Structure formats: C-alpha cells, structure tokens
Amino acid sequence: xxxxxxxxxxxxxxxxxxxxxxxxxxxxxxxxxxxxxxxxxxxxxxxxxxxxxxxxxxxxxxxxxxxxxxxxxxxxxxxxxxxxxxxxxxxxxxxxxxxxxxxxxxxxxxxxxxxxxxxxxxxxxxxxxxxxxxxxxxxxxxxxxxxxxxxxxxxxxxxxxxxxxxxxxxxxxxxxxxxxxxxxxxxxxxxxxxxxxxxxxxxxxxxxxxxxxxxxxxxxxxxxxxxxxxxxxxxxxxxxxxxxxxxxxxxxxxxxxxxxxxxxxxxxxxxxxxxxxxxxxxxxxxxxxxxxxxxxxxxxxxxxxxxxxxxxxxxxxxxxxxxxxxxxxxxxxxxxxxxxxxxxxxxxxxxxxxxxxxxxxxxxxxxxxxxxxxxxxxxxxxxxxxxxxxxxxxxxxxxxxxxxxxxxxxxxxxxxxxxxxxxxxxxxxxxxxxxxxxxxxxxxxxxxxxxxxxxxxxxxxxxxxxxxxxxxxxxxxxxx
Numbered sequence: 001x002x003x004x005x006x007x008x009x010x011x012x013x014x015x016x017x018x019x020x021x022x023x024x025x026x027x028x029x030x031x032x033x034x035x036x037x038x039x040x041x042x043x044x045x046x047x048x049x050x051x052x053x054x055x056x057x058x059x060x061x062x063x064x065x066x067x068x069x070x071x072x073x074x075x076x077x078x079x080x081x082x083x084x085x086x087x088x089x090x091x092x093x094x095x096x097x098x099x100x101x102x103x104x105x106x107x108x109x110x111x112x113x114x115x116x117x118x119x120x121x122x123x124x125x126x127x128x129x130x131x132x133x134x135x136x137x138x139x140x141x142x143x144x145x146x147x148x149x150x151x152x153x154x155x156x157x158x159x160x161x162x163x164x165x166x167x168x169x170x171x172x173x174x175x176x177x178x179x180x181x182x183x184x185x186x187x188x189x190x191x192x193x194x195x196x197x198x199x200x201x202x203x204x205x206x207x208x209x210x211x212x213x214x215x216x217x218x219x220x221x222x223x224x225x226x227x228x229x230x231x232x233x234x235x236x237x238x239x240x241x242x243x244x245x246x247x248x249x250x251x252x253x254x255x256x257x258x259x260x261x262x263x264x265x266x267x268x269x270x271x272x273x274x275x276x277x278x279x280x281x282x283x284x285x286x287x288x289x290x291x292x293x294x295x296x297x298x299x300x301x302x303x304x305x306x307x308x309x310x311x312x313x314x315x316x317x318x319x320x321x322x323x324x325x326x327x328x329x330x331x332x333x334x335x336x337x338x339x340x341x342x343x344x345x346x347x348x349x350x351x352x353x354x355x356x357x358x359x360x361x362x363x364x365x366x367x368x369x370x371x372x373x374x375x376x377x378x379x380x381x382x383x384x385x386x387x388x389x390x391x392x393x394x395x396x397x398x399x400x401x402x403x404x405x406x407x408x409x410x411x412x413x414x415x416x417x418x419x420x421x422x423x424x425x426x427x428x429x430x431x432x433x434x435x436x437x438x439x440x441x442x443x444x445x446x447x448x449x450x451x452x453x454x455x456x457x458x459x460x461x462x463x464x465x466x467x468x469x470x471x472x473x474x475x476x477x478x479x480x
Contacts, residue, residue, distance in 0.1 A: 004030040012295040012426045013302050015456055016288035018326055038325040061360045067378035069357035077348035082109040085189035089114040094132030096373060097197025101348060103384050105192060106139045115142050118181045120149045122400040131391055138385050145184045153177045154404035159458045163340035164466060168459035169333035173451045186342040195331050196349035199323050201373040203363035205278045207316040208242035210364050226369040231275040241276035249314055253281040254307035258300040260284060281319055286446035287453055290431040316363035401447045405439040412436055420460035
C-alpha cells in the first residue's frame with residue numbers, strides 16, 4: 001500500500017481498541033481507502049462495484065439440532081479439503097480443536113497424515129505433549145512430528161523477518177515459532193489448523209451477563225461462583241460485573257470507553273488480570289495507557305461516532321460475532337505468512353456453515369465453566385473417541401513470553417528508541433519502555449499489549465519497503 005498516506009488516527013484506533021479491527025468497519029489504515037465491514041460484500045458487475053449487506057442467519061434452534069448441524073458442517077469442511085488432496089497435514093497441539101480436525105481428516109483421507117506438535121520447553125503446567133501423544137495413538141494413520149522449541153523460537157525473536165501483511169499482526173511476535181512448526185509440512189496440499197475453535201464453539205465471559213436474568217438465577221449464581229473460585233476472585237465481584245454489563249448496551253460501552261480515553265487517570269481495575277475485567281462488551285488495550293493525549297482524544301471521538309451508528313442485536317451472541325470477526329481478520333495475516341513459507345492453511349472452524357451451526361444456539365448453551373465445548377462434544381459423539389473430550393486442562397505459555405522479552409530485550413529497546421509510533425504521535429515510547437523493563441525483570445506486565453505495540457512497530461518498518469501502488473483510470477470502478 002506504499003503510495004497511500006497512512007491514516008494515523010485509524011492506526012491509533014486499531015492499537016487502542018480491538019473493536020476497530022474490523023467490527024466497526026469502514027476505516028482502513030490508509031487515507032482514501034475504505035475497508036469493507038465483515039458483513040459486507042463487494043459485487044463487481046459491468047465496471048460498477050456495489051457494496052451489499054450480507055445477512056448472517058440469526059434463527060436459533062435447539063441444542064440437538066445445532067450439534068447435528070455442526071457434525072455435518074465439520075465433516076463436510078474436512079471432507080472437501082482432504083479427500084482429493086495429495087498430501088494432508090495438520091496442527092496437533094493436544095488441544096480439542098486441532099485434535100478433532102486431525103482425527104476427522106484421518107477418516108476422509110486415504111494416506112497417512114502428518115501432524116505437528118510444538119513442544120515449548122518454557123511452558124508451565126504444559127501437558128499438551130502428553131495429550132497429543134495419547135490422541136495420536138488413537139488413529140494409526142496419524143504420523144506425529146514433535147518440533148522442540150528452543151531459545152531461537154521464543155516470542156519476540158527475529159520479528160523483522162516476518163513477511164509483510166495487510167495489517168499489523170501478532171504473528172510477527174511469534175514468527176520464529178510459527179516458522180519452526182510450519183517448516184515440516186512445507187509442500188503438503190493442505191494444512192489443517194484449529195484456529196477459530198475457541199471463539200465459535202464457546203462464548204465470551206459476557207455469557208454471564210446473559211444469564212443475569214430472573215429466569216436463569218440459579219444457573220447464573222452457580223456459574224459466577226464457579227468462575228470466581230477458578231480464578232480466585234470474590235464471588236460478589238464477579239456477580240456485580242455480570243449484572244452491571246447486563247444493564248449496559250454495546251453503544252453505551254463504546255461511549256464509556258471514550259470517556260476513559262479522555263480521563264487523565266486510566267481505571268486501576270484494568271491494570272490487573274481478573275475475571276470481571278473480561279465481563280464487558282468491549283474494552284481498551286493497555287496500549288491506550290501509553291498513548292499521547294492527542295491520539296487518545298482522536299480515538300475517543302471515533303468511539304463516540306461509532307456508538308451513534310451501532311445497530312443490531314445485543315448480548316453475548318453479538319459479542320461472539322464481533323469476536324469472530326476480529327479473529328478471522330487476524331487469521332488472514334497468519335494465512336499470508338504461512339503461504340509465504342510454502343504452506344497452504346485451512347481453518348474449518350471459520351467456515352460459514354460451521355459458524356452458523358454454532359451460533360444457532362445461544363451463548364448460554366455454548367459455554368459452561370464445568371463443561372469444555374459441550375456443543376462439539378455432542379456433535380462428535382459416536383464419531384470420535386470419547387476420551388478426546390475428557391481433557392479439562394489447557395497449557396500455559398505465558399512464561400515463554402517473559403523469557404522471550406528477556407532474551408530479546410536489547411532489540412526491543414532499540415525499536416522503542418527509534419519508535420515509529422512515537423514519531424507518528426501515537427504513543428509515548430518511554431511509557432512502553434517502563435513496561436518492557438518490568439517484563440524483563442520478571443514483574444507482571446501487560447504482555448498482550450506489549451506484543452501489539454511491537455507488532456505495529458515491525459509492521460510500520462515493513463511498510464517502508466513495500467512497492468508503490470498506483471492505479472490508472474482504466475482500472476478504476478464506480479462504486480455505488
């Protein structure tokens with residue numbers, strides 16, 4: 001996109017608030033370039049381009065009908081991609097989503113399937129490797145390759161080597177790891193990944209707000225109490241957060257975020273990890289705390305304008321759909337990076353039919369603190385081994401992020417000393433540097449937001465080296 005002027009306010013909005021990428025469509029990162037919203041289609045006919053609205057099915061069915069639809073949709077998605085493929089490979093982390101796809105693929109592909117498991121030596125409470133080996137043993141046609149992580153594959157390593165993508169991508173933070181786990185499958189016809197499974201099969205924690213109704217009172221109290229115990233939080237705080245969110249609209253939430261941005265003192269509760277911090281319709285990144293006054297004011301105004309135009313359904317299902325939109329946008333960058341490495345990625349959980357099946361039941365039925373992805377378990381009954389759905393743990397990879405920060409601290413400090421975001425007037429680099437030093441010392445730090453800042457810094461440097469884009473009058477279309 002070199003040759004187009006960067007829209008600095010849009011860049012700040014994407015960094016400070018995930019809602020701008022891309023759920024609040026219409027803005028791209030470049031002046032005079034419009035981005036289609038996720039629910040829009042560009043129809044080109046006879047030299048004229050028309051923007052149409054794509055209506056997503058909102059009709060809801062019973063749990064059994066939804067699980068049956070999901071069963072058929074996933075089988076069709078995997079069948080379509082693997083039956084005639086010369087060679088098939090798949091991620092095999094030991095998690096439920098990737099394991100489901102690999103085991104389904106084994107039922108549709110006649111040849112052995114190479115499955116790849118990444119072993120992170122810095123992970124805590126990581127039993128992924130054990131589960132991956134056990135699940136691989138359930139199907140004789142799976143050929144497991146274990147990629148052993150090293151200090152060379154830590155997060156924040158060799159970020160400058162990341163292929164340029166359409167927008168800043170957090171995959172630049174983990175590019176060294178992505179490259180290591182994809183190299184063994186270069187040349188296969190298709191590589192299946194479980195990306196999207198978490199967001200389409202489950203629900204955000206705002207499902208608790210949907211339960212905060214008199215008719216759901218008993219389950220609301222049971223679920224809230226269980227989440228509080230699981231995350232070591234006072235029960236009354238979780239209950240209050242859900243009730244407060246239930247009384248607030250998405251539009252009002254965006255307006256509140258605008259007020260937060262214009263406040264001199266960001267709220268203290270946003271600085272600490274807590275379950276109630278995630279029971280909101282939208283939130284700001286910690287990167288907003290590092291923003292300049294001018295950038296924060298500009299993004300606040302965009303949030304107010306967005307709040308005035310918000311339409312559609314409310315609640316956890318609408319929140320789920322916005323989350324799906326954000327994850328699919330991020331996944332496009334990963335697909336581009338993988339293609340650059342010679343790997344063709346397929347993400348069946350993001351197929352329209354799969355998403356439609358999952359969203360045909362309300363969020364309150366897709367999520368439960370004591371049942372992991374109940375809809376998938378019901379859909380795969382009799383098709384996959386029941387042991388697959390007995391796992392209740394999930395690997396914790398946060399330690400590798402701290403190791404990566406510490407090992408690459410010098411390079412990261414250099415990025416901040418010559419900060420492109422600072423030059424654009426979007427962040428105060430010294431504020432980010434203080435957070436970086438905290439992380440390097442092992443203290444709690446806003447790791448996700450640090451990753452976002454460095455992903456943007458790397459992307460802005462890559463933008464400098466992109467070929468200039470120009471259009472002749474003969475290539476322009478009239479948009480109506």
